[in-house]
């Protein structure tokens with residue numbers, strides 16, 4: 001029997017993190033403004049950047065943007081083992097200031113503010129004289145002792161309506177990793193000056209502006225996730241989306257995020273006889289699938305909550321469920337794994353704790369509900385050989401590290417991927433029709449094959465594993 005008070009508190013803690021961090025994993029602006037070498041600061045609908053042709057000009061403009069990183073450690077822990085890259089996304093708009101030929105090329109640079117004593121700058125009071133690490137000797141210069149370059153980008157002409165991002169680089173990642181005060185400040189400058197009669201001041205939309213793109217976004221990307229941002233079930237503005245997925249008969253409904261950094265998750269509606277599906281990769285053999293789930297109690301030992309099929313390119317699949325006893329089971333009707341039927345994975349039994357919709361309005365995201373979130377990772381080995389196997393890792397409730405693993409499994413349904421044409425993850429399928437109770441999934445990660453970082457993470461976790469035979 002679960003202690004409601006404790007569960008309730010745990011659920012609230014998760015939801016509070018999800019609400020404050022704001023994710024895809026996307027962070028929204030804390031402060032943004034630009035400063036101009038005439039002396040002023042501008043907290044308006046755009047952030048302008050311009051290096052004028054003369055270093056002594058009063059028309060230089062440098063952009064400043066900051067983000068609240070509170071809860072970052074939890075966000076990173078939830079995605080441990082995945083390859084992560086940070087970037088800044090800027091949506092360019094018209095400044096109405098000057099002009100440029102459409103073919104003129106412009107180079108920009110973004111700096112991170114490493115002197116954290118200066119992170120408390122305010123968009124309403126910032127100006128050219130007090131702007132953190134501003135080096136006034138030119139329109140693109142910053143104090144190198146207080147900043148580090150985190151990336152560059154380029155564009156042509158006005159760039160209006162274009163999304164520009166810094167490309168993935170270690171400097172950006174190291175800058176975020178070195179943060180100690182939960183604030184990240186950036187300075188955006190244009191390295192190309194206004195020579196040749198091209199006087200334009202470029203601008204990207206600020207958080208002051210209304211609309212879906214408002215404000216530059218600090219984004220945490222999983223660069224080795226085959227399904228990219230589709231795995232997070234949210235758009236760049238943080239709303240529920242099933243883009244990239246086939247949401248058949250709208251079996252997936254919006255649900256509050258169930259991991260740190262997530263604003264939205266997908267609830268699989270067990271009253272809909274269909275599945276939420278996505279292609280994995282048709283041309284590869286081994287794969288890793290890692291996600292978070294929260295499931296209600298399906299009922300009896302033969303019923304199910306979480307119901308997932310990992311379909312190979314051939315006829316076979318791995319059919320996985322959480323039954324009504326809270327056990328992870330996989331189905332076997334092939335000779336490779338011995339006797340047929342639902343196979344209890346003893347190493348993973350007694351771990352899953354159910355979630356409950358006590359408020360009675362669908363989902364586990366209301367006050368009074370019970371939310372227990374588990375992480376599950378399946379790693380395929382030896383696809384295309386005579387003895388393909390897979391491992392399943394499982395976390396305790398509301399933990400991000402794996403506490404148990406079932407290794408070397410050979411249970412398959414409909415076929416075994418023993419030849420190359422049968423291997424690969426053709427489709428990942430979260431089924432509502434098979435389920436007897438709702439479940440929620442979030443932060444789905446598919447890699448082909450398993451990344452080395454993830455394998456190391458798995459091995460490290462195994463030292464902590466409680467064997468459960």
Ligand SMILES: [Ca+2]
Pocket residue numbers: 031032033043044123206207208
């Ligand atoms: Ca602003």
Ligand SMILES: [Ca+2]
Pocket residue numbers: 116119179180181182183184185
């Ligand atoms: Ca900082």
Ligand SMILES: [Ca+2]
Pocket residue numbers: 231232233234257262263264265442443
């Ligand atoms: Ca999400």
Ligand SMILES: [Ca+2]
Pocket residue numbers: 357358359360361362363364365366369
């Ligand atoms: Ca509810």
